[in-house]
Amino acid sequence: MSGGEFYRASSVQEALDLLAKFGAKAHVLAGGTDIMVKVNRRQLAPEVLVYIGECGLNYIKDMGDKVVIGGATPFAEILRSPVVKQKLPLLAEAVAHIGTPAIRNVGTIGGNLVTASPAADSSVPLLALGASVKLASKSGERVVPLESFFKGPGETVRKPDELLVEVIIPVPDKDVKFAYHKIGRRKAGTLSVVAGAVVFKAEGAAPRGTAIARDQACYFEKCTQARIVLNAVAPTPLLAKKASALLEGSALDAELIAKIAKTAAEETSPIDDVRASAWYRRQASEGLVKSLLERIVA
Amino acid sequence: MYTLELKVNGRAYKVEVKATTTLLQVLREKLGITGPKVGCETGDCGACSVLVNGKLVKACITNALTVHGKEVLTVEGLGRPGAFHPLQLAFHEHYAAQCGFCTPGMLMAAKALLDENPKPTRDEVREALSGNLCRCTGYVKIVDAIMAAAGEKA
Numbered sequence: 148m149s150g151g152e153f154y155r156a157s158s159v160q161e162a163l164d165l166l167a168k169f170g171a172k173a174h175v176l177a178g179g180t181d182i183m184v185k186v187n188r189r190q191l192a193p194e195v196l197v198y199i200g201e202c203g204l205n206y207i208k209d210m211g212d213k214v215v216i217g218g219a220t221p222f223a224e225i226l227r228s229p230v231v232k233q234k235l236p237l238l239a240e241a242v243a244h245i246g247t248p249a250i251r252n253v254g255t256i257g258g259n260l261v262t263a264s265p266a267a268d269s270s271v272p273l274l275a276l277g278a279s280v281k282l283a284s285k286s287g288e289r290v291v292p293l294e295s296f297f298k299g300p301g302e303t304v305r306k307p308d309e310l311l312v313e314v315i316i317p318v319p320d321k322d323v324k325f326a327y328h329k330i331g332r333r334k335a336g337t338l339s340v341v342a343g344a345v346v347f348k349a350e351g352a353a354p355r356g357t358a359i360a361r362d363q364a365c366y367f368e369k370c371t372q373a374r375i376v377l378n379a380v381a382p383t384p385l386l387a388k389k390a391s392a393l394l395e396g397s398a399l400d401a402e403l404i405a406k407i408a409k410t411a412a413e414e415t416s417p418i419d420d421v422r423a424s425a426w427y428r429r430q431a432s433e434g435l436v437k438s439l440l441e442r443i444v445a
Numbered sequence: 446m447y448t449l450e451l452k453v454n455g456r457a458y459k460v461e462v463k464a465t466t467t468l469l470q471v472l473r474e475k476l477g478i479t480g481p482k483v484g485c486e487t488g489d490c491g492a493c494s495v496l497v498n499g500k501l502v503k504a505c506i507t508n509a510l511t512v513h514g515k516e517v518l519t520v521e522g523l524g525r526p527g528a529f530h531p532l533q534l535a536f537h538e539h540y541a542a543q544c545g546f547c548t549p550g551m552l553m554a555a556k557a558l559l560d561e562n563p564k565p566t567r568d569e570v571r572e573a574l575s576g577n578l579c580r581c582t583g584y585v586k587i588v589d590a591i592m593a594a595a596g597e598k599a
Contacts, residue, residue: 151464153447153510176508180488183506186465187486196464200511223500247576248554249494249501335575336489 152195156202159283162310167285169195171307176200177219178253180246181262204257204312207231212318218257218280218311222269223248225256234318237325237344241272244329247336257311260296263303263383266339270297270384272327273314274376275344281313282306290315297383323348323372326439330431332422339379340423341431345439347373347394366444367399375407375436380415380428387411390436399444408437451512453478454522462509469493469504471512472519480520480549484578491577494550495519501557503576520549523556532556535594536587543581550577555591564595 156162166173174193176182177200185191204219209230216225222242225231232239245251245259245268259269260280270293279292282305296303305311319325327344331337351368373394375387390411397403417428446461453476460475469486472478472495484492486505493504496518524530532555535541542548551574558565558573565573570591571584579587 153464153508155510155513176511179506179508179511183465183467183508184487187467187505193465196508198508198511246488247491248557248573249491249503249576250488252500253502253507335572 151193153198154195155198158202159199159204159310159312162197162199162202163283163285163308165195165197166308166310169197173197173307175258175261175310177255177258178221178250180250180254181258181264199310200253200255209234214316214318216256216314216316218313219255220257221253221255222246222251222259226251235272235276235316237276237319237327237346238269238272238316240327241268241329241342241344244268244342250336256314260293260314261303261305261311263297263299263301265300265381265383266342266379267384268329268339268342268378271329271342271344271376271378273316274384274386275325275327275346275374276316276319277374278314278316280311281315282309283312284309288312294386299382319346319372320348324443326442328435328439328442330435338422341377341379341417341428341435343375343377343432343435343439345373345375345436345443347371349399364444365398365400370394370397370399375411377411377415377432377435379422380417380432382416385415387414387436389414399440404437404440404444407440408433408435411436447510449509449513451514452516454517454519464510466509467505468495468497468502468507468509468512468517471509472504472517478519478521482546482549484546489576489578490547491550491554492547494553494577496553496557499557499560501554518553518556520552523552530556532559532591532594535590539586539590539593541583541586541590543579543583547577547579547581551579551587555587555594558591559595565591567592 172194176196176198204217206217207228208215226242279290325346329342330340347370349367373391375390378384390407393407412433417425419425449462482492484490488503488506495504498515524533554577570588
């Protein structure tokens with residue numbers, strides 16, 4: 148573990164210069180909540196650490212129809228942000244379930260995404276909201292939709308000389324419906340067994356409180372902009388495209404809810420690990436999507 | 446090796462560290478400040494909790510060099526015999542320590558909470574302690590003590 152080098156980037160430009168120089172040898176350090184755990188477990192002996200925690204990537208910008216969050220913004224600041232609370236309540240709700248207060252004080256949104264755990268907590272609301280990430284290098288910038296960012300456990304399309312500088316989140320219409328839930332092995336400070344989010348826009352809401360039996364009701368005449376997301380049940384956080392497509396353009400009733408939930412579960416490819424078995428995760432995925440949709444129509 | 450300058454409990458220090466040295470190693474091994482405990486070393490148990498520039502962090506997964514130029518507060522800086530912090534007095538009064546291993550971290554998490562929210566609800570106290578494990582499971586007394594320190598009737 149000796150001999151590693153440490154560089155403190157005082158600007159984004161300096162960080163990009165360092166990444167250009169060291170390439171794959173460099174590990175980008177922000178809050179350290181993933182990297183330092185690996186160091187302590189002797190799973191990682193970084194040759195070069197490039198610290199970006201104080202290089203000017205800690206911000207939340209309200210751009211009207213989108214919110215832009217700097218890559219090194221800690222979750223605690225996202226949770227505290229009035230802009231996020233007001234414009235992206237789904238993100239605020241999910242961030243409150245990330246780690247514990249001390250972890251949220253330093254753990255960053257960019258770090259969570261680049262680490263690319265299949266259980267990445269922030270990936271669920273961000274995929275559901277259609278977020279993109281901006282990757283910068285000395286030779287330029289590119290914006291990648293989050294659904295094409297993850298490649299596998301710990302793998303993304305980020306090149307060694309690129310830095311995740313921003314997360315760009317479109318602000319959903321005010322009347323967009325959403326629900327989020329995380330199933331863990333305990334309430335606080337836990338990794339997902341599976342977490343999920345459902346987002347869609349509903350037209351023609353059926354009248355509430357009528358005598359129509361709930362299981363016969365058509366809750367909404369037409370659903371659009373549908374996105375159903377699950378984590379920890381596939382090699383990457385999963386945008387359940389088939390389940391989302393079932394909801395898109397459809398009238399939502401109890402029968403469709405059951406079908407969507409079943410389809411979402413079929414799209415998963417979970418593994419057995421210390422947190423849950425693959426069998427359990429698949430069952431839980433179906434139940435989770437069903438309960439999220441039911442929570443919205445309730 | 447890199448030179449790290451930091452303040453701990455109001456006193457300035459200069460120490461030599463490696464690129465991957467943790468703040469906890471600096472405190473315990475270089476400075477002999479052993480209030481923060483070595484528990485899980487994965488950021489889960491909270492026994493190493495300290496404040497950096499007033500913010501609660503887990504010293505075991507804090508890269509020491511990221512604390513360069515900053516101020517660290519450990520339980521040693523919270524209060525001393527004869528001049529205990531109200532939280533320490535409340536922990537004593539309410540039997541909030543059993544084996545005592547988690548206590549320094551619990552106190553620092555409580556301090557971080559009360560600095561930001563001087564009149565928390567019991568639920569807010571529980572949330573604030575959610576990253577601190579008590580292997581003796583003495584949580585109720587700890588919450589009682591923090592509520593008392595915050596001026597509530599526990």
